[in-house]
Amino acid sequence: MLKDKTLTYISLFSCAGVGCFGFKKAGFECIATNELIERRINVQKFNDKCKFDSGYICDDITTEETKNKIFAEIKKWEKKEKGSHWRAFDGCKYEWFRLAHFA
Numbered sequence: 001m002l003k004d005k006t007l008t009y010i011s012l013f014s015c016a017g018v019g020c021f022g023f024k025k026a027g028f029e030c031i032a033t034n035e036l037i038e039r040r041i042n043v044q045k046f047n048d049k050c051k052f053d054s055g056y057i058c059d060d061i062t063t064e065e066t067k068n069k070i071f072a073e074i075k076k077w078e079k080k081e082k083g084s085h086w087r088a089f090d091g092c093k094y095e096w097f098r099l100a101h102f103a
Contacts, residue, residue, distance in 0.1 A: 018061040
């Protein structure tokens, strides 16, 4: 949540961002989105899903480099936007990410 109470989220395995449309309509801010296929990220960019260009991460989520990019975006938002990181997240995706990163 940002200082102004705006809720934030991270989207993993996000495809073209269709699932995030509801978050955007509800006023959420996207911290980062990750997708493996570039054309899907391009659709998200066209739809102006993320506030910062660095939030569009087109990489393999199983690599440390990609995980580090996602965490770098969280830290950027914490610093620039003076808020804590994500509040809304698809549960099974979070569990996979948590296990893959912290196991």
